Amino acid sequence: MSDRSKVAAVYLLGFAIDLANMFVANAAYPALQRELQASVAQLAWVGNAYMLGLTVVIPLGAWLARRCGERRVLVGSLLLFGLASAGAAVAPSIGALLGWRLVQGLGGGLLIPVGQAMAYRAYAPEARARLTSVVMMVALLVPALSPALGGVLADHASWRWIFAGMLPLAGAACGLALAWLPAGTAAAELPPLDVPGLALSVLALAALLxxxxxxxxxxxxxxxxxxxxxxxxxxxxYVHHARRAAAPLIDLGLLAQPLLRMGIVIYLCVPGVFSGVNLVAxxxxxxxxxxxxxQTGALMLPWAAASFLAIAIVRRGFPAWGARPLFFSGIAVDCAGIVLLATPIAMHEAxxxxxxxAMGFGASLCTSTSQSAAFLxxxxxxxxxxxxxxxxxxxxxFCIGVAVLGSALNFLLPRQAAGTAPLAYRQCLLLAALLTLLPLPLVARLAPPRAAAARPVSQ
Structure with a gap:
């Protein structure tokens, strides 16, 4: 196995652990509610607490990697994640479980961005589409399989084994990181930690979530x-602070890179909106x-099959065609699928x-392309x-998509006349289709389709 494949393997294992930890507990909510006497709101925070920890610590990852070395940060994050998994497995109350889920997120939030940076740095730009295709396969398979595994554990053993089962996975990833990743060195000269920027970013992200x-x-x-x-x-x-600071925690000037900015907008408007569509649907x-x-859950099977096809197309087509035709096609097909769901045709199984x-194909075409192009x-x-x-x-x-379409549905449903409730759902789906179209002006400004690696025109 090549050195770059070893780096990618460690990242992908960590990515799979993170995804599994997001979804594996979903099927165990009834067991958690019974044993820990948790309310519905508390159950919602079993997932939200993990996501909160995951998100607020991400800005610190890049600075820590420069300060301590990337391998040390990855190993430390896995150890923290493993400790929190053990704590969650023996949690005596819902409050304790939520606390350990928050700590799990802090470990996972350091793991993913540092591992992703190492993996994409190890691959030449023209080879990153292949890496992205594997990343997207993991992103499809793990969320699809982990809830079923969690349900089996909750039914035939205990929900506690869901979290205990994370320990050997974290241990394996830690061992591979020590064996396969380059030791690395800390930066000889590193600016001090941007404490005001860290405080503002944590406050902004926590309040937003x-x-x-x-x-x-x-x-x-x-x-x-x-x-x-x-x-x-x-x-x-934070934006004002970052403009003045000599070494901001996260340099927002990176958003001047058109492909990175394009990928971020695509993620907000396509997979992000689909998370809300999934709720409304x-x-x-x-x-x-x-x-x-x-029957509703089974509809994710054609979604997943079409997604696999889209990932394969991006892997082969991105180096030759560039980002623009893939983005246009993905947005058009995804929007058509959402609109189709809002019509009377959706009353029939076919x-x-x-x-x-259509939604699976279009969304995955956009997501795979944006992941391939963003770091070029x-x-x-x-x-x-x-x-x-x-x-x-x-x-x-994903949070924004659910919040926007969930709020729209909560606003529309009480205002529908008796017997016309489906109209509110259809209106929300049409809103989602419009939101999906928002990136089109940015896509139109990308370089011609067959330009090398879809590099943008100078602006």
Whole structure:
């Protein structure tokens, strides 16, 4: 195995652990509720606490990697994650479990951006589409399989084994990191930690996640105003601080790279919006059309099959065609699938299957292309900071999509006349289709389709 393959393998294992930890506990919520006497709101924070820890620590990852060396940060994050997994497995109360989930997120938040920076730095730009295809395969398979595994453990053993089972995975990743990753060295001259920037970024991200969580819940829109206002003020303060600071924690100047900026916008408007579409569709199909949970869940099968096809196309087509035609095609097909779901055709099984297949193909075409293109123009020395920006946006995208479409649905449903509830769902889906089209002006400014590696025109 080549050195670059070893680096990629460690990153992919860490990425799989992170994804599994996000989704594996979903099927165990009833068991958690019974044993720990948890409320529905507390159960929601089993996932949210992990995501909160994951997101707020990401800005610190690049600085720590320069300060301590990338391998040390990866090993330390895995040890912290393993410790928190053990704590979650023996948690005596829902409060203790939420605390350990937060610590798990702190470990995972250091693991992913540092590992991603190492992996993409190890591959030449023209070879990154191949790496991205493997990353996207992991991103598809793990969320699809982990809830089923969690359900089996909860039914036949205990929900505690869900978290205990993370220990051998973290141990294996730690051992491979020590054996395969270059030792690396700390930077000889490193600016001091940007403490004001860290405080502002943590406050902004924590308040934003908390506000988005409230906004997506029924009756929680008015409660979200205060934390979202705090997030806006703190975020604005960080932007002003970063412009003046000699060495900001995250240099927002990286957003001047057109392909990185394009990838971030795509993630917000395509996979991010789809997270909200998935929520609205589940409620629409079960509440308005009378499908069972099993029938609704089965629609992710054509979605996944079409996604695999899209990933294979990007792997072969991106080096030859560039980003622009892939983005245009992906956005068009994804938007068509969302619109199809909003029409009466969705009342028929064939129409629903076609809609989900189109959404899977279009969204994965965009996501794989954006992941392949985003780091093309980023200098190797800045890869850590670019990865931090990418991963913060990736986490927030899914929350924003759910919050926007969940809030729209909560607003529209009470205003529908009796017997016209499906109209509210369809209106939300049409809103989602419009949001998916927002990146088109930026896509149109990319270089011609067959330019090498889809590099953007000078601006």
């Amino acid at each position: 908390f506000g988005l969580t409230l906004a997506g819940q029924h009756g929680g829109t008015h409660l979200a105003v205060a934390p979202l206002a705090v997030a806006l003020v703190a975020g604005t303060a 589940a409620l629409y199909l079960q509440g308005a059309l009378g499908l069972s949970a099993t 129409g629903r299957v076609l809609a989900f297949a 123009d980023v200098p190797s020395a800045r890869m850590g900071e670019a990865s931090a920006l990418w991963n913060i946006n990736r986490q927030l995208s």
